[in-house]
Amino acid sequence: MRFLPDKPSLGFLRQEAKDLLAALRESSPSASLADAQRALAVEYGMRDWAELKSEVERRAAAVPVAPDGLAEALAEAFGLGVVTAPPSPVSFTPMGRCWSITTDRGRWLAVTVYAWITNDQAELGTRLRDAAVAAGVVAPTPVRSPRGELVETVCDQSWRVHEWIEVGPAPVIPTSAGVARRVGTTYGLLHSLALPSETPISWYLTTRKSDADWEKLLDRARVAGKSWAEQLAEALPVLADLRRIELEADPADLILCNSNLIPEHVRIGHNDELVITEWDFAGSLSPVQEVGYALTHWALRPTLNRQAVTAFRDGYTEAAGSWPKLDISSFAVAISGWLNWTYNTICEAIDPTDADQSDTAERGTLDLLSRPISRASLQELLAAAEI
Numbered sequence: 001m002r003f004l005p006d007k008p009s010l011g012f013l014r015q016e017a018k019d020l021l022a023a024l025r026e027s028s029p030s031a032s033l034a035d036a037q038r039a040l041a042v043e044y045g046m047r048d049w050a051e052l053k054s055e056v057e058r059r060a061a062a063v064p065v066a067p068d069g070l071a072e073a074l075a076e077a078f079g080l081g082v083v084t085a086p087p088s089p090v091s092f093t094p095m096g097r098c099w100s101i102t103t104d105r106g107r108w109l110a111v112t113v114y115a116w117i118t119n120d121q122a123e124l125g126t127r128l129r130d131a132a133v134a135a136g137v138v139a140p141t142p143v144r145s146p147r148g149e150l151v152e153t154v155c156d157q158s159w160r161v162h163e164w165i166e167v168g169p170a171p172v173i174p175t176s177a178g179v180a181r182r183v184g185t186t187y188g189l190l191h192s193l194a195l196p197s198e199t200p201i202s203w204y205l206t207t208r209k210s211d212a213d214w215e216k217l218l219d220r221a222r223v224a225g226k227s228w229a230e231q232l233a234e235a236l237p238v239l240a241d242l243r244r245i246e247l248e249a250d251p252a253d254l255i256l257c258n259s260n261l262i263p264e265h266v267r268i269g270h271n272d273e274l275v276i277t278e279w280d281f282a283g284s285l286s287p288v289q290e291v292g293y294a295l296t297h298w299a300l301r302p303t304l305n306r307q308a309v310t311a312f313r314d315g316y317t318e319a320a321g322s323w324p325k326l327d328i329s330s331f332a333v334a335i336s337g338w339l340n341w342t343y344n345t346i347c348e349a350i351d352p353t354d355a356d357q358s359d360t361a362e363r364g365t366l367d368l369l370s371r372p373i374s375r376a377s378l379q380e381l382l383a384a385a386e387i
Contacts, residue, residue: 001367002043006064007091008056016040016169023176026307043173045363064089070155071101074110077152078161079144081105092356109163111155117280122150125279128256131193138275140165167267167275173301177311180298182274184312187294189318197256197284205333208243209343217346224350231369238374247332253286262297277350292330300381302371326385331378342368
């Protein structure tokens, strides 16, 4: 699900709808602007264009305000200079709210990160980011604190800061062939770096909740009176079937990968270049596993996008020199990641930590249950990816 900025522009969304229309017409020439507006609204977790417009108006009337002293504390922690203007909200994501901070030294983007993203983890991602930038990938420049740290604790939260760069929106979904090819090229370039990585694959991409865990989650949803509880009940057999697709990985094949280069972590920059905004999830994966992960995010939403699969494959092959041999197990880390994300989103929807999380998790749950990954959809994707 896409996340609206804190101060969305209806004109900006209209342009996104036009961009989406061009992508839709690659496979459905008769698609209309109304079709694109409806599809865009669904990607933002709304039922239709009218609801999306209402949400834009609501946000315009209720712009978040930063806690007193937050900007000054961040500026001191990261050595940004003297704050010269009130901080401006950018967007709320599952990790928290991002803020634009202006000081006498420039403009900065401050982002909250999960507590498990330690300085060591951030250094891992920065190692890959720096090698990628040297090879031509565009990415924001991270800021180190006066202590040399990439992550600092401010107001009881973990924060990172990046130099501000002007970028456009995340790519629309379904992905156009042009964007899909550039994304494939980026993945191929990152894999061709073949940076060694000795850490194990993240537990988040290898462990899965049991049948009993999911049944208990369903009970909690029913007790909470959630309208989507029966959708979850209907999905449980599909999720159980997914869990039978197991990971097959040779440690010798592992390299340092971005591990979460998904549409939400990409922005369209100048001259339609892709700006990769997120590197903190970097870790060990094989190229095969990350390609499988990528395809589920870039070519399986909202349904199989064959044009995007072909374009991604062509871009990847051009950059990496070859296309990996895929089978159903190539999607194993994608399955684990999707299952864990779905489980955690539902938990947050049942028992949210705050109003922002409640809204995001509720919309996210409806999106995940309405368009679940299944063995059948993965088999279709696998067939489309074959050369």
